[in-house]
Amino acid sequence: EDKVVQSPLSLVVHEGDTVTLNCSYEVTNFRSLLWYKQEKKAPTFLFMLTSSGIEKKSGRLSSILDKKELFSILNITATQTGDSAVYLCAVLYSGGGADGLTFGKGTHLIIQP
Amino acid sequence: NAGVTQTPKFQVLKTGQSMTLQCAQDMNHNSMYWYRQDPGMGLRLIYYSASEGTTDKGEVPNGYNVSRLNKREFSLRLESAAPSQTSVYFCASRQDRVDEKLFFGSGTQLSVL
Numbered sequence: 757e758d759k760v761v762q763s764p765l766s767l768v769v770h771e772g773d774t775v776t777l778n779c780s781y782e783v784t785n786f787r788s789l790l791w792y793k794q795e796k797k798a799p800t801f802l803f804m805l806t807s808s809g810i811e812k813k814s815g816r817l818s819s820i821l822d823k824k825e826l827f828s829i830l831n832i833t834a835t836q837t838g839d840s841a842v843y844l845c846a847v848l849y850s851g852g853g854a855d856g857l858t859f860g861k862g863t864h865l866i867i868q869p
Numbered sequence: 870n871a872g873v874t875q876t877p878k879f880q881v882l883k884t885g886q887s888m889t890l891q892c893a894q895d896m897n898h899n900s901m902y903w904y905r906q907d908p909g910m911g912l913r914l915i916y917y918s919a920s921e922g923t924t925d926k927g928e929v930p931n932g933y934n935v936s937r938l939n940k941r942e943f944s945l946r947l948e949s950a951a952p953s954q955t956s957v958y959f960c961a962s963r964q965d966r967v968d969e970k971l972f973f974g975s976g977t978q979l980s981v982l
Contacts, residue, residue, distance in 0.1 A: 765909075788969045790970065790971070792971075797975050797976055798973035798974060798975050798976055799912075799959075799971075799973050800973075801971075801972075804969055804970060844911070844912065846912075846971070848969050857902075857971065858914075859911050859912040860911055861909065861910065
């Protein structure tokens, strides 16, 4: 079963809209949750969250973690066409056997002009 | 400022051919990973290496072998390529327990005909 579930899987909005992307997880020995943006090529790092309730912010992007309810959200305000990408959520946990880093399937975000 | 370097960027193989994907990182990271990415499937772990001389299977190891040649280099080998191995392959690295961020190479687009 999937340990990391992202929703929605795809989203189309108009430029200027605000979007909220969701990531829920189910792991034991949680260490951190990471958000990545993927355009044509390799994923690029956005945020790493380890503590509940502390918002991380970078320009129009922000993210927060809820360790009680086991989810994170990524907000993008005043969206621009350059925000079009796949947004990946990954959870790092201890005792995960060969690897303690699991990715969700991603949210494909399309911003229309 | 190289980070994670992957070669080749593109490759076309015929069924049954073999090839090796090369990956090197210059950040002195101990952990290295090989992922494949297919539409709608997210990033799936093929193999992982926690340190020089150790490798572990990930979620989808069948049909692949790896070698952690030294701390810098982690190669992925397809002994007898199959059409199901058509995918985009990413190498990644991180310094476990120090910086949880995963750094990605630029990817290899592999087609098996």
